[in-house]
Amino acid sequence: MLDPAGPAAREIATLWWIMLGGSFAILVFVTILLALSFRPDRRQHDDVRMERTWIVGLGLGFSVAVLAALLSYGVATGARLTAPSETPVQVTAKATLAGWTFGYDARDDTEDVLHIPARRDVEVAITTGDIIHSFWVPRLAGKIDAIPGHVNRLRIEADTPGVYQGRSAEYSGPGYLDLRFTVQAHDADGWQEFLRGETE
């Protein structure tokens, strides 16, 4: 996740570094306030004024400002990541306790390896054959669950051709550890070859 290889994962990684920085600053700020409360020399304050600074100022004002900023950034990112694109490549993914099956418009299914074209928007339609699983390729995007009777969609995109590790990320009983799959991102030629059934 910290080593993103696609636009979605990259946006989320950026989000993380920003939040980490902000959080660290807030933590330091609170720690300093705490430390200062132990300093010996102090004049007597009156409650009304203190309530205004501490509760209205810091408790309400400060927190609302920080949260509002973060929230709007987060919602905007989320909207971008789920916004429909014009012509995504459509693939399907079906999870079972025995492994993942991936389906394509133009050719036969593949087992445990998802083939996608690199640098193209790919929409994965995810469901399950038995219990709840979750589709997760950390270097490409966040995860989404595979739920009985429902189909969920996730958009992924890889910057470069290559192999990316994926895994189920919802506990599913014995065998959970080994519920993994790989994502094979092809360049344009490789993708056409794959669709013609020349790659396995």
Next chain:
Amino acid sequence: MNALQRHRKLDAIWASDKGFRGWFNTVSHTDLGRMFLVTAFFYFGVAGVLSMLIRAQLATPHSAWASEEVYAQLFTMHGTIMMFLFAIPAIEGMAVYLIPKMLGTRDLAYPRLTAYGYWCYAFGGAMMLASLVLGLAPDGGWFMYPPLTGGIHSPGINTDFWLIGITFVEISAICAAVELCVSILKFRAPGMSLDKMPIFGWYILVTSLMILTGFPPLILGSILLELERAFGLPFFQAELGGDSLLWQHLFWLFGHPEVYIIFLPAAGILSTLIPVMARTTLLGYGWIVASVVALAFLSFGLWVHHMFTTGIPHMGVAFFSAASTLVAVPTAVQLFAWIGTMWKGRPELHMPMLHILGFFITFVIGGLTGVMVAIVPFDWQVHDTAFITAHLHYVLFGGFVFPILAGLYYWLPLVTGRKRFFKLGETAFVLIFTGFHGTFLAMHVLGLLGQRRRIHTYDVDAGWTAINLTASVFSFIMAIGLALVLIDIIIHLFIAVRGARSPWGAGTLEWATMSPPPSYNFASLPHVTSRAPYTDNPTLPDEMARGLGYLSDPQEGRRETLMIDVTSGTPEAVVVYPANTFLPIKMAAVTGVFFLSLLLKVYWITPLAVIGVAALAWRWAWQLGARNDAGPQPVGRDMYLPLSSETAKSQGWWGSAFLLVANATFFGSLLFGYAFLWTIAPGWPPPVWLDLWLPELAFGIAAALAAPILIRMTCARVAGGQAAAAPCTMALVAVVVLAVCLASLMLRTPDPSMHAYGATLLVLGGYGFFHAAVTGVMLGFLRARIAKGHTSQARRAEPAIVRLWVDYTAAVGILCLTIAHLPALLT
């Protein structure tokens, strides 16, 4: 009577039995609070050992310590025990012990119910422990998602242990919550208006209300899942019109408020301790009360943030994301109010203060990572990884364990009357603090590197070995620290020297009596005029011991206290408590037989157990009340008050009202489930709807309309001193007719094992039928009381209680029948 004579006389009335007997028949909140706490910390130890096994397993790659199956039991039971057998009961224990003492009264509203709750917890906990010892422990993770936990994928008894054991334990939470609500609102010291109540009382009041509205969805979910497992009713099976997402909604509808149910009492401890430790008063009392109430409301609107990866539409997700960040605001208000309080006063680094500082650092980090995961895209990445595990421990350990340790060190001198002399606690704190952060900071990193939660091992080439080992080593340092706390406390209990009264100079009433506190708490009840009565009047303990307050002269060996007006605190009535009795433990044991028969699937015992509980409940209620009017009682200070049984609203009325709040939440959750399945689940509409059958609908509704009118006539006749038997009997008949109509509905539902529609209808009818049955028994009871002369113009409290239940049952009956017939009426 001098102070010593008064002490002897009161103690003879209030004391628990000596020796072993006293353990099982005590109804004293002091005893039961301690028993709750000791049992809860025992389970903290058990779950702690499990977590050490988890960390030992994860310390190195490909460790062969625990197999995959055992590991699943380890993390499931660690989480389950920590949440249900440690955190919640520890809170109950604290509140049960402290609330009456802080509020200046002699016991909680229903002493026998406290005991019943404790024994349900003890027996239910033992059931869970047995599963662990037998190697049959639940293994589906602490939130038990079906279909994994459904009958097809987990056929073993493991999951049943969870569903049945936890439901059993939850009875104790509901009992405690009802009782704390009523105690806080009606059983404070005279003069203690709501705005003079110690801040801890507010926190516990709000927490109790949250338990009443937060636990029912989980209880409903557990019942539905157990029905699916045992009888094949497909609530969570997508092929048959069910939906596994319904479980997630019901679980998190409970699970998120649960986090605040755990955090708020801990925050209450902090709001109590910080001003004392800083030798000042709390900054922003009103603001804090407001933010606690706001937190409670907001926390019910957040549950979906545990389901951000389930494919909920973006707008819905954005709404819940906003709500989840918003909830940080009232928390920030409290946080800054506490720091402001420290600035206002002069904080001293006593033992409790160390844990308070530990709380601040840990909880702030946990809160910040909490805001991070409330931001949806980030959650898509870290959901179900070690990052979440780390975050939840920062919140739970920071927000609960540190405060409760602070509270423990603060109130121990009160409980034991001693003071610490070894300085073990300081060393322990340093070990716990470093151990904790070493463990869980590391786990954040593991999550970011992609380590999923709940995996039992990992490959060498994942590159996680060093970090995992670090986390494990630090977790053992923390364990040593926690063990030292235990040793420190044991030493304190048995060999420390006697300490002075009120060592911290606090202003609340729990310190204004002897320590350890006497069986009756206060020799006479004080008249409170400020938020810090003890600070304002340092001679208060003496005055109370000399009998200058209320109820200093116990009448006829009765255990008595006062009931007050909710807001102003004006005394209203005298409450007479029942004395020591084995009834609660017996009733809990029979309740246990009920749950055990379900667990072991010996269903012929189940109805016998139900009858047993009903019979004991009958005796329970029959023991109260009198056959003569007592008239106004002298309560001291030249005041005369009626007994609570001779008022219009006794404590039983208040308790019923709060229990019905929980009950209505349960019913609401059921209706939510029905609506959810109908609109969201695949496989609807069902193949057949229920047929319309007019007699059932018409007679049912007519009976449901008649019953409230008839019970009102009964009440009016009792209050007017007329014969009330006839309308009471007729009300009973009406309720029986309603029960028959609901039973007919249950029999007519389309095959409940074929589609979730039939299954839901069956549960709906069953809920209505159960209430008609319970209310029928109550009316029968009332009828018997009228016949035996237990009611009179003055003794009018009992019919009023039954009226509440009749009204509720009538409403439920009408709703059930209408909702069931609606599809047929519309088509």
